[in-house]
Amino acid sequence: MATMFQSWSVFLALTLLAVQLGNGEKSCVIWSSAGPVVQRGSTFTVYCTFNCRCKGSMYSDHPPKLQKHREINSTTIDLNVVNITMNRTYSCECDCHPAQDPCGLDISAGYPPDRPRNISCIYKIRKNDSGDVVCTWDKGQDTYLWNTSVLLLRAVSGNHTKLYKEYSKGPGLLSSSLTLSRSVQLISVWVQVRNPLGSVESSITNYTLSNIAMPPAPVLGQVKCSSRVCVVHVEQSVKTQHLEIQYRAEHQTWTTYADAHVQMNSSQAWPISTLEPYKLYHFRARSKFSVGLWSEWSTNISSWTEEEAPAKELDVWFAESTSDFKSMRVYWKEAGISISRGRIIEYKINVSGPNLNITTNTSADVRSYTVPVHFSGSCDVTVWARNSKGLSPPARITTRRTKVHDKLLYLSAEPPQDVQAASGNHSITISWRKPETAPLPAEYVLEWYPEGRKLDELRWVRLGKNESHAVISGIRPFECYEGAVYVLYNESSVSHTTFKGVSTLESVPEVGPLVEEEVDRNKVRITWREVPRGQRMGCITHYTIYLENGSGQPTLYSVPATERMHVINDLPPAVYSVWMSAxxxxxxxxxxxxxKFFIKQETQLFLLLVCIFVFLVALFLVCLCQSSAVKQRFWELFQCLMLDVVPDPANSKWARECTQEKGKMDLQLQLSNSTVTEEEEEPILVDVEELPKQDTCTPTNASSPQLPPPQTSLSPETTTLLYPVTTYIKSFSHDSDSSDHTQTSLDTNTTVDYISSHGLENTDVEDQEEEEDEFTDSHFLPTHGIFMEPLQFGGKLTLDTVKIDCSDFFQNG
Structure with a gap:
């Protein structure tokens, strides 16, 4: 039962609260001592009275901020507002039971209106019989309040007078308009303005309506142009007496083409002359009655004039490469529209010189042409510009060159004197002086370009003959420039003076050069590249090379900025480090x-080279001695060098015994020739004859080489001696086994001169050389070693001494 009662009580309370909220009953009443609209800067009081006894609070602004109020009694509080500067909102609330809505008040702060002044009215004609009077005025100070303005106009037409009122509302309104017939002659206008803080009225301004009449703006039709004249079509809705047309090219001022006192009806064509070819022109127009005001300008309309052939020659200049003097290039500037008189579609270039005549065309976006330089002497270059209407006048430039020390130099006259360059923040001033003894020049040409980029970024300007300085603008900061001042007396008399190392802004280089070294014995060759252009930060004046060998104190070498190589000589052996700065x-x-690089001991390298050389020479000799002919000559030379130990064969025991039995001896020879086969059984018989005794070993009269005695054997039919008892044994060649030619001894007392086994067919002196060649081809010498081994003789033949004639060795040699 108790639970049911509690639930019912809660239900009744919620029901009563909902009823009260639904009624929207306020908990208080709020008002201001100055009302809801106050003047800015004023002071007033805001009051709040509550409907119940409670602790009230007052708030201001959005979001609400608690204010320090004053309690007047148990149900009323107030807030004193001082120097209000803007619109404000105030609210009050309290904890009444049951709860009620808070109350609020919006305060508008502003100014009373100022008196309108500077009233100006225009009668804009819309039709031939009526128009709108539009009046504007200066409203004065902004009131920050909602104003109500009334334009009052009194119109006089003949004897009739009528008052017109035009109301308008708004905080910023400053104009109004009324429609009047063109029969009205005079008008008087004034303005009244009011707001919650006050009301004011302007003074009266009188107008004669025809004096403020303004026709509507003309309408321009299609414009048709030739190269010099454009025809403009003008349309108007009312008849006017004056028309003014203006035109201008792009980014230029307007030029007026006026024709006064004309009767301008609905449409008329107007030709505008004195125009330039191939230009975009803009046109506009306005009109006026015989009296009154000019109309507003029409909407602009644009059109291009047609092209004409270029009016002037191009500005042409040339440059040669400063590095190889093998590249020459001709440059030209793009002409302005006033010169080109159209869109350039191509350039024509002619190069003529000794045995040379070249004509070529290039596209419109090209500004240079490389001229062949395989000829010497003069070179004439002519350049034309072509548009759709034809060619420009020819632009000619002549270069005269002579070759001196493999460089192309210009034939020059007196050059400019005292050329100086002064740098500013963003420009460079170049000044010079005319040579005193030179004639008056035709003109000067000043050229400039970033250092080392003459062919790529050349710029130039032509100056009058009386000029002595020029200011170059558009210079990039932290960039090094160079150039020259040319003086032109005539086509064949040109001279110049250069300038270098000019920069507007400079700093220290950001990086150093990259070094490459090349070591040669005790010297090093150092090369480097230029610092990248973007990191030079100005003009490089010099380079510094640092060389350190571990001592901790590097050696410095200063090198000019134009160099790219430096050689350091006489370095002692050590480990070195090298680096550079700019x-x-x-x-x-x-x-x-x-x-890093190394300098090694030079002596070790020299000994190594000597050893290698000796080894190569020894290897060459060993390989050379493997030849049989070389070994034969070597053996002969060895025998000749041993003359003091070779005995005389004439005094040997064998020679004395052989002299006792003079006559024929048959000798069986065991040939060492490889052509003799082992199947031969018959011995080879030779006839021996004795010759007169000769001197031994006479090198100056030598006729045949000395050979060692071959190994022979005697046949069974012979006696005990292996060789015949004679001092000279000469055998005849046996070409086959059937040969049996013999020769008897002529003199048994002849000294042995040589022993021959083959090849002699007669004893004539004139056949000596043929016998020597055949003897040389025989195979008496062994081929298995450099030096001869001891000879082995068969039978009982022995030689106590042997005497050898060496004269033939020198003749063969």
Missing amino acids: STARGEGRAGQKV
Whole structure:
């Protein structure tokens, strides 16, 4: 039962609260002592009275901020507002039971309206019989409040007067308009303005309506143009007496083409002359009655004039490569529209010189042409520009060159004097002086380009003959420039003076050069590349080479900026480190990467080379001695060198015994020739004859080489002696087994001169050389070693001494 009662009580309370909220009953009443609209800067009080006894609070702004209020009594509080500067919102609330809505108040702060002034009215004609009077005025200070303006107009037409009112509302309204007939002659206008803080009225302004009449703006039709004239079609809805047309090219001022006192009806064509070819022109127009105001400008309309052949020759210049003097290039500038008079479609170039005449065409985006330089002397280059209407006048340039020390130099006259360059923040000033003894020049040409990029980024400007300085703009900061001042007296008399190392802004280089070394014995050749262009930060004045050998104190070498190689001589053996840095006028930049190299002991290398040379010579001799002919000559030379130990064969025991039995002896010879087969059984018989005794070993009269005695054997029919008892034994050649020619001894007292086994067919002196050749081809010498082994003789034949004639060795040699 109790539980049911509690639930019912809660239900009744919620029901009563919902009823109260649904009624929207406020908990308080709020008001201001100055009302809801106050003047900015004023002071007033905001009051709040509650409907119940409670502790009330007052808030301001959005979101609400608690304010420090004052309690007047148990149900009323107030807040004093000082110097209000903007619109504000105030609210109050309390903890009444049951709860009620808070109350609020919006305060608008502003100013009373100022008196309107500077009233200006225009009568805009819309039709031939009526128009709108549009009046504007200066409203003065902004009131920040909602204003109500009334334009009052009193119109006089003949004897009739009528008052017109035009109401408008808004905080920023400053114009109004009324429609009037063109029969109205005079009008008087004034303006009234009011807002919650006050009301004001302007002074009266009087107008004669025809004086403020303005026709509507003309309408321009299609424009048709030739190269010099454009025809503009103008249309108007009312008749006017004056028309003004203006035109201008792109980015130029307007030029007026006026024709006064004309009766302009609905449509008329107007030719505009004195125009230039191939230009985009803009046109506009306005009109006016005989009196009154000019109309507004029409909408702009544009059109191109047609092309004409280029009016002027191109600005042509040339340059040669400063590195190889083998590349020459002609440059030309793109002409402006006033010169080209159309769109350039191509360029025509002619190069003429000794035994040379070349004509070629290039595209419109090309600005240079490389001229062949395989000829010497003068070179005439002519350049034309072509558009759809024809060619420009020819632009000619002549270069005269002579070859001196493998470089092409210009034939020159007196060059400019005292050429100086002064740098600014973003420009360079070049000044010079005319040579005192030179005639008055035709013109000067100043050229400039980034260092080392003459053919790629050449720029130039032509100057009058009385000029003595020029300012170059568009210079990139931290870039090094160079150039020259040319003086032109005529086509064949040109001279110049160069300038270098000019920069607007500079800093120290950001990196050092990359080093490459090449060691040669006790010297090193150091090469390097230029610092990248973007990291030079100005003009490089010099390079510094640092060489360190471990001592901790490097040696410095300063090298000019134009060099790319440096040789350091007489370095002692050690391990070295080398690096470089670059400098500008601002100072030395960062060092480059270190490179190590070695200088070795020179003596060790020299001994190694000597040993290799000796080894190669010995190897060559060993290989050479494997030849049989070489071994034969070597043996002969050895025998000749041993003359003091060779005995005389005439005094040997064998020679004395042989002299006792003079006559014929048959000798069986065991030939060493490889052509003799082992199947031969018959011995070879030779006839021996004795010759007169000769001197031994006479090198100056030698006729045949000395050979060692061959190994022979005696046949069974012979006596005990192996060789005949004679001092000279000469055998005849046996070409076959059937040969049996013999020769008897002529003199048994002849000294042995040589022993021959084959090849002699007669004893005539004139056949000596043929016998020597056949003897040389025989195979008496062994071929298995460099030096001869001891000879082995068969039978009982012995030689106590042997005497050898060496004269033939020198003749053969």
